[in-house]
Amino acid sequence: xxxxxxxxxxxxxxxxxxxxxxxxxxxxxxxxxxxxxxxxxxxxxxxxxxxxxxxxxxxxxxxxxxxxxxxxxxxxxxxxxxxx
Numbered sequence: 001x002x003x004x005x006x007x008x009x010x011x012x013x014x015x016x017x018x019x020x021x022x023x024x025x026x027x028x029x030x031x032x033x034x035x036x037x038x039x040x041x042x043x044x045x046x047x048x049x050x051x052x053x054x055x056x057x058x059x060x061x062x063x064x065x066x067x068x069x070x071x072x073x074x075x076x077x078x079x080x081x082x083x084x
Contacts, residue, residue: 006032006033006034006035006065006067007063007064007065008028008029008030008031008032008037008063008064008065008067009028009029009030009061009062009063009064009082010026010027010028010029010043010061010062010063010064011026011027011029011059011060011061011062012024012025012026012056012057012058012059012060012061012062013025013026013027013042013058014058015047015055015056015057015058020048022046022047023044023045023046023047024044024045024046024047024050024056024079025042025043025044026042026043026044026045026062026064026076026079027040027041027042027043028040028041028042028043028064029061032067035067036069037067037074041074042073042074043064043067043073043074043075043076044073044074044075044076045064045075045076045077045078045079049076049077049078049079050079050080051078051079051080052080052081054081056079056081060081060082061081061082062079062080062081062082063079063080063081063082064076064078064079065077065078065079066078
């Protein structure tokens with residue numbers, strides 16, 4: 001059974017590296033309801049998971065989903081920009 005993925009807003013704090021190994025560090029704006037993710041939690045995602053037309057920039061607000069816990073921290077499997 002497929003369940004809808006919860007989404008949460010975060011702010012980009014850093015874009016690290018380049019090419020295939022590049023990743024983005026974000027800090028959550030709000031807590032993710034019914035989870036261990038609180039406001040201020042740091043999450044990372046690979047640039048290969050980014051769905052925006054342009055690369056993410058420091059200070060940009062993004063939407064994360066499919067967030068999983070790993071030994072080294074939380075990782076989002078999907079990230080996109082907040083657009084008007």
